[in-house]
Amino acid sequence: MSHTGDSHELVGEPAPALAAPNVGSGPDRFDLDALDDGTDAVVLVLMRDYYCTKCKAQADRLADHYEAFHEHDAEVVAVLPEDRDRARGWADVPYPLLADPEKAFAEAYDQPTKYGALGELSDFAGRMPEAVVLDTTGDPEVAYVHQGDGFGDRPSEDELLDVVAEVGS
Secondary structure, X not given: OXXXXXXXXXXXXXXXXXXXXXXXXXXXXXXHHHOOXXXXXXXXXXXXXXXXXXXXXXXXXXXXXXXXXXXXXXXXXXXXXXXXHHHHOOOOOOOOEEEOOOOHHHHHOOOOEOOHHHHHHOHHHXXXXXXXXXXXXXXXXXXXXXXXXXXXXXXXXXXXXXHHHHHHO
């Protein structure tokens, strides 16, 4: 079963101050300090792997809903556990796509893995998807966490939009 919502131990905690190379829309390096002052929330989506078709489909759906997120003063940011060159060709999206080969975001946001040692060695085999919403109306803090229990266990775009609407209200 997935771990969703405001019961995760990170909710209410300060958002880790991480930065990473950006191969998507926006500056070459992304960090929370560079967000526009009017950004109330960040939807941070931690992908599993370069080969994950469900991750690619989610990236495309988020792109399709990108304007709706902006209407709620939210920025979408996807994180791929790959190096910059590999991440560059992964998706054509209107939002930041971060290359994180060291998996710093996965570590900081407790992205789940399964299948023991095999899962730890192989992102494709063991890394589960995760979505985090950060409240950036003040000092950035974690407002919501969805940790997938399986490859397809992800919140819908409408669920994420409901969360960012609450953050901005």
